[in-house]
Each structure stands twice: as C-alpha cells, then as structure tokens.
Amino acid sequence: MSLFQERGYDRTTVEEIAARAGLTERTFFRYFSDKREVLFSGSKGLEALMVSTIADAPKAMAPIDVVAAALEATSPGFEERRAHACKRQPLIMAHAELRERELIKLASLASAMAESLRGRGVEKTVAHLVAEAGIAIFKSAFERWIEDTKKHELAHHVRVALAELRLITAGASAASSTPPPTKAPRRSRLGPR
Amino acid sequence: MSLFQERGYDRTTVEEIAARAGLTERTFFRYFSDKREVLFSGSKGLEALMVSTIADAPKAMAPIDVVAAALEATSPGFEERRAHACKRQPLIMAHAELRERELIKLASLASAMAESLRGRGVEKTVAHLVAEAGIAIFKSAFERWIEDTKKHELAHHVRVALAELRLITAGASAASSTPPPTKAPRRSRLGPR
C-alpha cells in the first residue's frame, strides 16, 4: 500500500513489492496469484462472514432481509478499517484492472450468497436475483459510507439503500399506492421532475 | 472466435489472432487495447442503444420501467446473434479474466444508464440504484435466455425477472399483502420451505 501511494499502482513492479517485504518476486506469486490480488486478500473472510450470517438467519425471515442482515453484519469489520478502506478505494477506482477485480469479487460474493440462500430453501433463480440485488445495495451503501463525512456506520447506509430499492421497485405491477415505508430515506423523489 | 474454439482462449496468442486476420500483433493492439477486448467490441453499441432508449422514454414512466424498457429494446439485437452469443458465453464463463471484462462492461453500462436517468431528472443515488437493479435483471434474464430451449425472446425473460424482483422486494416495510402482479413467473415461491 505504501509503495502504491508513493509511485502509483502501475509504476510499482511486483519485484519492488517483493523487495519491500524482503522477498523475491517468485515468492510473491506463490502467495498471490496476481499482482492485483494483493489488494483483495480480505474478500474471502468477508464472504465467509456473509455466508454464515445468511445460514444462521431466522427461518421466517424474507430472503431480501436475510441478505440485508448479512450486509449489515459486515459493518463492524469495515468500521475497524475505515482508514484503510479510504486509501484503498481511490486506488481501485483509478485503475480499470483493479475495478475489474473488485467486480469479480463482488460477483463471487453474490454466488456464495445465492448458494447459502438455496440452502435455506430459496428457489434458484430467486436466490440469484436476491443476491444480485444485495450487491446493488452494497455498492450503493459502500459508496455513501466512504464519502460520509458524518461517519454513519455502513449498516445505516445499507438500511437506507434497501429502503430506496423498495421504493424503486414498488411500481404498478407489484403494489399500488401503499403508504411509504417507515424510516424512508430523506430523498425519496423517484420520478421525473 | 474460430481460433478460440480450436485451441481454447489461453492457448491462443495475439500473434496467432493477428496472423489469421492477415495482420501483425502490433496492429492488433492498435485496434484492441487488450487481448480480451476482441470479444467485447459490441458493448459500445449496446450502451448507446440503451442510453437513447432511456432518454426517449415517456416522461411519466417510472425509472425502473424505463430501465426495463431499455433492456427489452436490446432484445432484437440479441435475437439476431443468438448463435454467436451461445458460442461466446461458455468461453467467457470458463475464463476469469473474460468474466472480469464482462463485469466491467456491465458496470459501465450501469453508469451510462444512471447518467441517462439523471438526464430525466432522477435523483443521483436513485438513478444509480435503479441502474444496478437493471443490471441484476439483465444478468438473470440473459442467463435464462441462453439456456432457454423454448427460444423465448430476451425481452420475455426481462419481464419475468423484473416481476420476480418486484416480488422479492415487496417486503413488510414497503407493501404488505398486496395481490400478486399480473403475469407473475410460474415459480413464485420466495420464502423458506
């Protein structure tokens, strides 16, 4: 991370990273399959946490709420590493190859969540759709968390994003003119001006 | 594509691709920034079509329906190239680097759609969330379209996936016990067994 911040991601060679760690380039590649992977080692733990949170959720809970709970469960972990996340994020956003890696990690997360949902008896296509919706919520929430000067927890932003998604999809064919949800996000204007 | 099917993606070098086209490796890289990019040249046109469909949608239409309409608008184009898509898809699924590229193309699509929605006056966070939801719908629909032995159009699967998403998010806090949507997908079991 320090090297990346000194010289930028693409002006840092794997050899330099390895040297800074007192190792050889070859050894680096034994620990990380990729140069990119060095920035994503935490994703396995995240996935495990979310999968087990889903598996352990109350039986009666609706799938979308189960996924939201799993997202909220990651909140403390992110809170601990807010400083690190704030350094990491601009780096990733600035480099397409890193964004690609991030996206495939999220896709893998979605698959794992879908699988865990299926273990609860959720039908396959539904499970995948719910998981993808969860990722959409996560992206939205995470972005706001990073930029949040008021330092609300990630979990808060997850709740806001879920409420927003519910408003968005609460269209004509599913439910008509129902009262707005409790704790709706402040900005709730959905249509054209 | 023929080379990839003969020898597999990673056993095909850029030099070979260029030679098959009667060109040089260097020239290949002048047309495609990447080896991967050669499989994704169509994505720009797709993006343009969806953006303009969104921009031209009726003013009163809800954002989620606008996005769904944009997805449906791509249906004829995919229908024309079903054969090509069926060769391309397993190739992409089998190679992580290609999946990554596909995901970033979808993310770019989402950004473009969000931007186009903002042009209609949709609030920023909502626009992004709707666009991401649209991508989730697209992924679900596309997967089913590829595997669909009955050869329904992509547009049909888009409608099914949207209906499914509406059922999924129609939870306690947004709408309670509303009648099911018309044309609901056959499998509508959402909760645990």
Added chain:
DNA sequence: ACCTCCGATGTCAGAAGCTGACATGACTCC
C-alpha cells in the same frame, strides 16, 4: 547426535502481453 523429510524460499529461463519509437508505403490534396 544424526538423518530424513518437508515446506518455504531462491534462482533461472522463458513465454506472452503490451508499449514506445521509428520506418515504410499508399493515398489524398494542393
């Protein structure tokens, strides 16, 4: 104390992806 095995690391050579600099050749426009 000694040996053996194993895991972590180093060394080396090399393939493939990708880039910058410059050359060539054809075609257009004056």
Added chain:
DNA sequence: GGAGTCATGTCAGCTTCTGACATCGGAGGT
C-alpha cells in the same frame, strides 16, 4: 510532383506470470 496523412510493419524492451530445479533450515524419528 511534392507534402502531408494514415494504416501498417519492424524492432527493442519492459512487466507479468510460470515451470523446473536448487537450497536451506527446522521438525520429528531413531
């Protein structure tokens, strides 16, 4: 006919990543 432009070729070189083999040091058995 000359100048400029555009597509392509040529070449050298860097970086990422891999396979094969060597080395070293520690753990455990005798």
